[in-house]
Amino acid sequence: MLKPVVRSVFLPGLCLAALLASTPLALAHEFWIEPEKYQVNSDESLTAGLRNGQLFKGARLPYFDHRIRRFDIVQGGEVTPYTGRMGDMPALVLNNLAPGLLIALHETSPDLITYKSWEKFAAFAEAQGFDDIQARHQARGLPEAGFGEYYTRHAKLLVAVDHGAGADRAFGLETEFVALQNPYTLTLPSDGSPTMMLVQLLYQGAPRVHAQVELFERAPDDSVQRQLLQTNDSGIVQVPVRAQRRYLLNAVVLRPVTAAQPLPPAQEDAKAVWQTLWASLVFATP
Numbered sequence: 001m002l003k004p005v006v007r008s009v010f011l012p013g014l015c016l017a018a019l020l021a022s023t024p025l026a027l028a029h030e031f032w033i034e035p036e037k038y039q040v041n042s043d044e045s046l047t048a049g050l051r052n053g054q055l056f057k058g059a060r061l062p063y064f065d066h067r068i069r070r071f072d073i074v075q076g077g078e079v080t081p082y083t084g085r086m087g088d089m090p091a092l093v094l095n096n097l098a099p100g101l102l103i104a105l106h107e108t109s110p111d112l113i114t115y116k117s118w119e120k121f122a123a124f125a126e127a128q129g130f131d132d133i134q135a136r137h138q139a140r141g142l143p144e145a146g147f148g149e150y151y152t153r154h155a156k157l158l159v160a161v162d163h164g165a166g167a168d169r170a171f172g173l174e175t176e177f178v179a180l181q182n183p184y185t186l187t188l189p190s191d192g193s194p195t196m197m198l199v200q201l202l203y204q205g206a207p208r209v210h211a212q213v214e215l216f217e218r219a220p221d222d223s224v225q226r227q228l229l230q231t232n233d234s235g236i237v238q239v240p241v242r243a244q245r246r247y248l249l250n251a252v253v254l255r256p257v258t259a260a261q262p263l264p265p266a267q268e269d270a271k272a273v274w275q276t277l278w279a280s281l282v283f284a285t286p
Contacts, residue, residue: 029053029054029250030051030052030053030054030055030056030058030214030216030248030250030278030280031050031051031052031108031153031155031278031280032050032051032056032058032155032157032248032250032280032282033048033049033050033051033092033104033106033155033156033157033280033282034048034049034051034157034282035047035048035157035159036048036049036090037159038159038160038246038283038284039159039160039164039184039284039286040097040159040160040161041097041161041162042097042098042099042161042162043097044097045093045094045095045097046092046093046094046097046102046159046161047090047092047093047094048090048091048092048104048157048159049061049089049090049091049092050062050063050090050091050092050106050155055216055224055226056216056218056224056246056248057224060089060090061089061091062086062087062088062089062091063084063085063086063087063088063089063091063092064086064087065083065084065086066109067108067109067111068106068107068108068109069107069108069109069152070105070106070107070173071083071084071092071104071105071106071107072104072105072106072171073094073102073103073104073105074102074103074104074105074171075097075098075100075102075103075161076098076100076166079105079171082094082104092104097161098161099161099162099163099165100161100162100163100164100165100166101158101159101160101161101164101165101166101167101168101182101184102158102159102160102161103156103157103158103159103168103171104155104156104157104159105155105156105171105173106153106154106155106156106157107152107153107154107155107173107174108152108153109152110150110151110152110275111150111151111152112148112149112150112151112272113148113149113150113151114146114147114148114149114271115145115146115147115148115149116145116146117144117145118144118145121133121147121149121274122134125254128212128252128254129211129212129228129252130254133254140256140273142273146271147271147272147273147274148271148272148273148274149272149273149274149275149276150257150272150275150276151275151276151277151278152174152275152276152277152278153278153280154173154174154175154176154277154278154279154280155279155280155281155282156168156171156173156176156177156279156280156281156282157281157282157283158179158182158183158184158281158282158283159283160184160286163185164182164184164185165182165184165185166182167182168180168182170202170205172205173202173279174203174204174277175201175202175203175204175208175251175253175277175278175279176201176202176279176281177199177200177201177202177249177251177279177280177281178199178200178201178202179197179198179199179281179283180197180198180199180200180236181197181198183197183241183247183283183284183285184283184284184285184286186241186285188241188242188243188285188286189242189243190243192242192243193242194240194241194242195240195241195242196238196239196240196241197238197239197240197241198236198237198238198239199213199236199237199239199249199281200231200234200235200236200237201213201231201235201236201237201251201279202235203253203277206235207231207234207235207236208231208235208251208253209231209232209233209234209235210230210231210232210233211230211231211235211251212228212229212230212251212252213228213229213230213231213237213249213250213251214226214227214228214229214248214249214250214251215227215228215229215239215240215247215248215249216247216248216249216250217241217242217245217246217247218245218246218247218248219245220244220245227240237249241285242285243285243286244285244286245284245285246282246283246284246285247281247282247283247284247285248280248281248282249279249280249281249282250278250279250280251278251279252276252277252278252279253276253277253278253279254274254275254276255274255275255276255277256273256274256275257272257273257274257275
C-alpha cells in the first residue's frame with residue numbers, strides 16, 4: 001500500500017536567485033532538465049536548460065562536456081547521443097523534431113562535496129528520507145567532520161512534439177524514473193481535481209521499493225508546491241497530477257563508497273565515504 005503524503009510546502013512564485021547566489025551549487029539540491037516549452041510543433045526548435053537548485057527554482061548551467069557522462073535524445077524509440085558546443089546556454093537546442101513523445105536523458109560525471117560538520121550532512125540525509133543515517137555512519141566508524149560525498153545526477157525530460165503520443169521506458173540510467181503513463185495523453189478533469197499518474201523508480205534496473213520521492217508542482221501562476229510520496233512494493237508511486245501544471249520528481253540513493261564504486265582518479269584522496277545518485281523526471285500536463 002502506498003503511504004500518504006506526509007508533508008507539503010507551498011511557496012510563492014518568488015525568484016530564488018539571491019538564495020542560490022549565496023549557496024554553492026554543490027550544496028543545492030535538485031538537478032533537472034527544463035525546456036522553454038513542454039509542447040512544441042515539429043517545425044519548431046526545442047531548447048532546454050540544465051538546472052541546479054531547490055524547490056523547482058534554480059540556476060541555469062552551460063554545456064560542458066567534461067561534466068557529462070551521458071546526454072541522449074530519444075525520438076520514435078531511437079536513442080541518439082547529443083553533442084552541444086562548449087559553453088552553450090541553454091545546453092540543449094534541437095531542430096528536426098519528430099512527432100511524438102521526445103525524451104532527453106542526462107547523466108553527470110561524479111562531483112565531490114566535503115562536509116566540515118556532521119549537522120549539514122545529517123540534515124541533508126534526513127531530508128531525503130534517510131532517518132537512520134547516524135546509525136549507519138557510526139556503524140562504519142566514520143568521522144563526524146572532514147569527510148566527503150561524491151554525487152551523480154540522472155535526469156530525464158518528457159516533451160510532447162505535435163500530438164506527443166508515445167511511451168517512456170527504462171534506458172539504463174543507474175537510477176531513473178519511468179513514466180508508466182504518458183502525461184501528454186492523459187485525460188485530466190477541467191475542474192482542477194487531480195488524477196493519479198503511475199511512475200516507477202528504478203535503481204540498477206530493479207524497482208526501488210519504499211523509497212522517498214519528492215514531487216514539485218508548479219502552477220500557472222508560478223507558485224510551487226512540494227509533497228513527499230513513497231514507492232510501493234513494486235517501486236511504483238502514484239503521482240497526483242492536474243491540468244496545466246509542470247512537475248519535477250526527485251529521488252536520491254545514498255550508498256557507501258566501496259571498492260565496487262571506486263572514486264574517479266582525481267578524487268581518490270578526497271576521503272569520500274558516501275555516494276549519492278539523484279534521479280529526476282520533468283514533464284508537464286496539457
